[in-house]
Amino acid sequence: MNGSDVKIEGIDKHFGDFHALRNVNIHIQGGEFFSLLGPSGCGKTTLLRILAGFESPAAGLVRINGRNILPLPPNKRHTNMIFQNYALFPHLTVFENVAFPLRLKKLGRREIDAKVEEYLALTKLAGQEYKKPAQLSGGQKQRVAIARALVNGPEVLLLDEPLSALDAKLRQHMLIELDTIHDKTGITFIYVTHDQQEALSVSDHIAVMNEGRIVQVGNPTEIYESPADVFVANFIGEANLFHGTIASVEGEMVSVEVKNMGILKVTMEPGDLEGMRDFQPGKQASITVRPEKINIALEKPPDLLQDVFNAFPCVVDEVIYNGFQSKFFVKLSGTGGNGNSAIKAFKQHMSYYSAGPEINWKDRVWVWWKADDAYLVEVHDA
């Protein structure tokens, strides 16, 4: 539809001695819901403010539909921003807030009324026209900010943690509404968040940032299942990380010797193996296994599967019941529970009666996972 293609090329930004963005390159397709995800202080807002025109980078280009927009002031760019604190004009009513950009364009009264009503309807604000921002709830303020940013028909909508001030339930709800609005308008959304759940649930693509750098760009599945490095694995969702030395490589099966555990087996995808030709016995490797992919039971798994499964006897350290799932924190039998020897396993409650006997604190259990559910995130020289 009318979403524009955004190319960010080699952006560098300093604040005094502080290097806030380092050689940032991203290509965002027109009409995408694109998320910038990263921990606090990694430079997400700074990058968004460069796109909006409030900061200028030391180096690099930003192209929208092929045209470099960096020389343009914010009011000449076809981007609109939704601010973290909404930045609604307190002296104007809801109607006038949304009409603000249209009045600047000196549109006719009829046209303004029609457009404002259209966008107030889109954001479910009909009937609130004559309230002042101070009289609105958090969710309503959010909607006004969205309507005001969209009414001008921007090519790109920039959203800086728009949901962070809302409570969890409302956040879910607004996220779905944002997604609906994105589908209806077809505008390119660039969505900043430090909430990985938000990013994973609605984005077409995600750029994970850390300390001013782009660490990985990919779709949600790629980011979650094939993290580019240990940082991404840890930052997105929960992860068990094991560090060890490669013992052998046989076909697609890599065996890693991990202290306290023995051999961990990881099956690689053929493509991954090609990309990492330098796997050789002796190199250091980091393996990640998502907790929901780890099975936990009181009995030992059948010996038959030893070759494909990694299985370890453990003691339950802590159980956290979450309603829809239970989180088990276990440690390897006969170890202190430090470093490699602590494991998280999450079990979904899929039916009313739990399958098998209940697992409690201090129980002796077995945990196991398939070799192809583990992922080799990093390999480097010893």
Add this chain to the structure above:
Amino acid sequence: MKKNHGLLYTLPTGLWVTVFFLVPVIIVFLYSFLDRGERGGIVWRFSLEAYRDMASPTFLHILVITMLISLAATVLTLLVALPCAYYMARSKRKSLYLFLIIIPFLTNFLIRIYAWQAILGNSGFLNNLLIRAGLIKNHIQFLYNEWAVIIVLVYSYLPYAILPLYSTIEKFDFSLLEAARDLGTSHPGSILRVMVPNIRAGIVSAVLFTFIPTFGAYAVPKLVGGGKNSFMLGNIIADEILVNRNWPFASATSILITLVTTAALGLYVLANKSAARAAQRKKT
């Protein structure tokens, strides 16, 4: 049994306002409707003579001059105070600047006006500087005209304008300016359309704090003014009391000043009320 002590608590303030504010105003008001005494003072006989005297061309000229000077001083003060307050509110050294603004209050007002005589005088600092720099040959007559009065008035009331502006600008959310820029305004446009309406209370206080005292100014035109275009109503009052001994006329003039300044306040209150009513009407 509970007693309502409200009245008791407000009694001291009430007394204070009555004795030091209401009573003098009432006395002045009464005097303006009486006959003048031979050598000052009043004669207890009703008369509109004082108000009739106001119709004289000289008086009307002074009234217009006073109005023009105080309006010019108010506008200039606001134009200087706004950027100062804006800069102070955005600066990292707010308390330093606040302290600098307060410093003049530590010195006597009259002394500071005499200092202006020393600066603007014919053999004063500014003329000496210009002559030594070779910019002018003969001294320029800075003092004793309406411009000198306006400049010194601006100087005198600047802090009173900066402080209320500063305190509203400091509370202003500057991200609103970015939002306005993002939505299509130029930088000056964002200040005019978004900042000014949101700091209105500060602007109005600054205007009132400047206009009210400058309209009744006495010492400044007396010391740095001169000629018929810088003689103000405050000077008339002093002259009528001390020289012409026409107390009723002096009283009438000061009632006029009170009326004009009260009208300024009243306009502000009215504007506020009609704005609130308009908002109310729109809602229903």
